[in-house]
């Protein structure tokens with residue numbers, strides 16, 4: 001897990017005291033260090049590109065903030081988008097349509113029409129989608145998402161590649177789906193699988209790429225089609241706990257590029273990291289409102305709940321926490337960190353050993369860059385919070401918080417009720 005410098009008991013993030021950022025912008029606030037986004041992107045790109053031509057499709061559902069998309073656009077990234085909304089957001093951030101790959105599931109014909117009208121390459125999720133797209137146009141690049149029968153992920157909710165999954169086309173129907181695509185007039189350029197999110201070991205990735213390599217060769221034998229790209233999806237794990245080992249991205253890159261280079265004539269590997277690029281670049285800063293003892297429990301009540309960060313409540317995810325203004329104080333007790341949402345399931349962290357907390361302390365929640373702001377909600381009528389970007393000691397607002405009027409904006413009270 002990435003940790004941060006300690007300056008005389010104060011946590012330093014992006015060259016600033018975390019506390020200063022909280023004081024200046026208010027809490028709760030998500031704070032991203034631009035240098036870390038660039039560092040993570042380069043690390044994963046370099047691991048693969050030293051072996052073969054590599055295209056990174058940043059899976060933007062992890063974090064769709066325009067400023068962060070701009071950083072990745074500058075780095076040369078491409079995009080994995082799962083909705084028309086993500087496609088339009090990435091175009092707004094400056095990505096040309098050809099740099100976006102749309103991978104929908106349960107795709108409506110109207111969305112398919114909008115995406116294809118924008119000339120965005122499409123990764124086909126079902127035969128139904130293929131047939132419907134063929135009636136619109138066949139002159140855009142397509143690939144096919146395969147379900148390889150391998151699942152990997154940090155919990156059941158995020159495994160996508162197992163047999164019987166709702167995602168993609170079953171392995172045994174893959175070759176004939178390419179045949180059908182050719183019959184309809186498409187010229188498919190790639191093959192794709194994404195098996196889940198948060199996998200740690202190299203094996204599931206190696207197995208997946210082996211299957212895609214085999215299928216690529218069968219497609220060539222049966223249909224004479226040379227695919228240009230094998231896309232191994234995303235799902236690279238990031239450590240969330242202090243002593244958890246880091247995944248060896250180099251080992252995965254070495255193994256999968258070796259398979260592609262030795263077993264196929266494919267020249268390009270694509271991958272779709274989301275979490276890996278943004279997760280540990282961001283802290284959620286939240287202020288202690290309230291300290292309470294109840295039964296055997298000690299509670300720290302903060303101003304961010306599952307409206308702001310849903311992962312602990314939704315997936316039982318572990319996020320490391322620290323009191324940023326007591327960064328070198330001894331830990332004295334065990335605390336649950338809970339939010340302002342009126343549900344017992346509203347917690348950010350449980351049973352954490354921390355220094356004695358006081359009202360006003362600034363709690364830093366680690367690894368809050370992926371599936372964090374992008375999954376936040378306005379439940380309990382709490383407007384969405386701010387986002388800040390820091391770089392070398394400078395902090396800039398990249399998203400204003402919503403206000404209560406934003407929550408009313410699209411509602412209509414019928415006249416007869418007035």
Ligand SMILES: *Cc1c(COP(=O)(O)O)cnc(C)c1O
Pocket residue numbers: 059061062080082103194196197198233234235236272273274275276370
């Ligand atoms: C969500 C998703 C990813 C990214 O998963 P991470 O675990 O964030 O790397 C990649 N590809 C597709 C198709 C996805 O839906």
